Amino acid sequence: MKHSLWLQTAYKRNAYPPLDKDVSCDVCIVGGGLSGLANAYFLAKEGKDVILLEKDEILCGATGHSTGKLTVQHDVVYADLIKQFGRENAKLYYEANRQAVLFGESIAEGDELRNADSILFSQSKYGTEKLQDEMKAYEEIGIPGELGRNSELPLKTEATLTIKREAQLHPVRFGQHLAKLAVQAGARIYEKTDVRLMDLKKRVVYTSSEHEIQFSNLSLCTHYPIEALRGLQILKLSVNRSYIVSCYANMPLQGQYISVDNPKRSVRTVYIDGKTHFLLAGESHVAGTEKATQIHYETLSFELRNTYQLEALKYGWSAQDPSTPDLIPYAGIISSSMPYVYINTGFRKWGLSNAIASARIITDQIVGRENKAISLYAPDRTGFGSFLLQALRNTGLVVKEFTGGHITRTDSPICTHMGCRTRWNEADQTWDCPCHGSRFRTDGSVLEGPATKPLDLN
Known part of the structure; x- marks a missing residue:
């Protein structure tokens, strides 16, 4: 496999132990990515006895293979959200993700997070029209966007749509820090602990090592949920794979960019331990449908050299992103018949802010606190x-x-x-x-x- 820049430059740490005995807890969380860790942190801070199970090592899945953007600008999305859900719900989506950005800023240390403008850019008349429609949606919702022509990239750019002072993460270092905070708050994290079976009626999770976890609530934060669940949204999630390449660069970009035209590209830089890395992402396809996937790395590497005049590929990795039918992730009770089982998935390539937003929603449901976004993210909402x-x-x-x-x-x-x-x-x-x-x-x-x-x- 190729190597993720984030995993290769993670903090040195001691592994969390595997589960070696039968235990019980208020909330059992399955999945050690950012969504699981945020769930663990928020719930532990509320005084809940929390256990998190990760079958490999924390943050080695989707989080460790992301682009590391923590932003409310999820491509061109708000105009579509207004059409599907109305202005108030589109605003709820924005506010939930804006709170996630602010949370990231509030806990990050060192180079785990830096602020950067989030910028959509067009290279065609059609793309510019999309930006204009999105700007109208920003104005209707109250998002502080700026429509203009502002780009550092060596590309022909017709228009840009900017949200200033968003955030970008080193997602693994940030996640490792969040894991420490969760443990300090009382959560128990177990790595190399694979879930073999779940008896939801008895509220028991069984591990491959033949240990049992008795729970009051279960939160499934796996990238694609475990199969044998009542009401599982198995046909409500599509899965796409996209690719990222990285190399050293001389100067960091002030913004983080996404093209609205085809081919879709995401561009950002990151400063790690005295070196600037340039990241270029794109080339997506339905997961598992292609064998000769090396061509996608080669295409992006070619662009690094010829468009951006940068040296050869240093790192390359790919990620899978489940999507729901209607742009909004699933976060909440999976079935009314089992109101103690929660699901958290379908982030549509925007898993950093949505992971945190979804963790807030699930936490508020478990502790009985009002959250206006609960119905918007509800897994049973899809018509x-x-x-x-x-x-x-x-x-x-x-x-x-x-x-x-x-x-x-x-x-x-x-x-x-x-x-x-x-x-x-x-x-x-x-x-x-x-x-x-x-x-x-x-x-x-x-x-x-x-x-x-x-x-x-x-």
Whole structure:
């Protein structure tokens, strides 16, 4: 696999222990990314007895493979949110994520966070019209944006839409710091602790090492939720994979950028231990549908050299991003029949601010505090029409890949989630499932769910 800049430059730390006994708690959190750690911190601060389980090491999943942007500017989104949900709900989404940015600023230390302007830019008339529509949405909601032509990038830029003084993170160092704060508040974190089974009626989680966690509430903060849950949104999430490359640069950018035209590109710099790194991201596709993924790294690396006049690739990594049908993540009670089971997923490539915002929502639900965003993020909010459309798309892909995969890729191992044939990812050296996004290492062990069991490579 390629190497994430964030994981390669993480703080040195002692590992959290694996769970070695039966335990009980108020809240059991499954997943040690930023969303799980933020859940653990907020709940522990409320006096809840919290246990967090991570099957590998904390922050090594989506958080450690992100672009590290902590911002309310989630591409061109607010005009669409107003159309789908109305002005007040679009404003709620903005305010929830703005509070997440402020929280990040309030706890970060050293170079874990720096402020930067968030900037959308267009390179075509069509893109400029999109920015103009988005600016109207900003004005309607009350977002302090500026429409103009302000770019440091060596690109032809027709227009820009800027939100000043947003934030960008070293997501792993920031997450490691948040984990320490969670533990100081009383949370217990266990690494190398894989969930094998959950008995939701008995409120028990069973680990692969045959230990039990008795819980009052369960918060699922895995990237793609564990499969065997009542009411699981298994057909309400699509999964996309995108790529990031990085190299050394001479000067940091003052802004962090996203193009609104195709090809989509995300650009930022980060200053780590005396060196400036340039990050270029893009080249997305439906997870598990491509074998020759090296071409995406090569395309971005070519742009580094020829567009930005920077040296050859230093780091390259990729990430998977589940998306809901309607732009808003799922955060809250997964089913009214089990009001003690919570889900937290579907961040649509904006998992840093939404992870924190979602953790606030779940915390407020568990402690019984009012939060106006609860209904907006509720997992059961999606209407039948949007669900049916997404289900048809995803089910069609599953059927196609299940039948076609078994015929044409007879040498590929079968995903242990729902029986689809995996596809070998040459660039990342992983087995990827095109049906629901599970990923496996070269030895067959699970890298990303919803699969919970390793591949049979024999």
